[in-house]
Amino acid sequence: MLETLHHLHPVLNILIIDDGSPDGTAQVIKNFQQQKNNLFLLERTGKLGLGTAYIKGFRWAIEKGFEAVITMDCDFSHDPATIPQFTDKIGEYDLAIGSRYIGGIRIMNWPMQRLLLSFFASIYAKVITGIPFSDSTGGFNCYSRKALLSLNLDKVFSIGYAFQIELKYKIWSQGLPCVEVPITFWERTVGKSKMSRKIVVEAVINVFRLRIKKILGNLQ
Secondary structure, three states: OHHHHHHHOOOOOEEEEEOOOOOOHHHHHHHHHOOOOOEEEEEOOOOOOHHHHHHHHHHHHHHHOOOEEEEOOOOOOOOHHHHHHHHOOEOOEOEEEEEOOOOOOOEEOOOHHHHHHHHHHHHHHHHHHOOOOOOOOOOOEEEEHHHHHHOOHHHOOOOOOHHHHHHHHHHHHOOOOEEEEEOOEEOOOOOOOOOOHHHHHHHHHHHHHHHHHHHHOOOO
């Protein structure tokens, strides 16, 4: 992925957040850093959750003064060649969402159970919260600096994949312009999904929490 990103987008700054991966990820990054001065690494001890990793990365990007942040998986489920489709939207929009469902379903090689879970999760979030997006659970997104600064990162309460819904909902609820970008999602060929029953339960509960907080006027 690092070689592909450097080939396609050599001027992009890349941040890797590693939660103590036992496969030597951190050392691989450190080796690459000897050749690339726009590659950065944040190491954390233990598995602290997807949401906290995102927040740490967002804080880092804000502190460094970046104007936009792209989030994506590192297993080629998200095609790095499509990054310009996101960055071209920032300026006119504050959030560009990679959508696997807008204009048809474009998910390759997922088992039917996983596909239905993801698809109906977005429908569920749409029905409960009113969020207009066809895909609110995906991780291939681009946030403007304005969108990140509009968020109270200390008040983000989701840790697992519900984090994706929470951020999108909070940005949209503030009236910031958002757009969905059609993408094709490819199932990983190596590694395992981190999806679990606990993550699903958190998402079900937190979608309700978001709606209730909005109704009570304390969505932060």
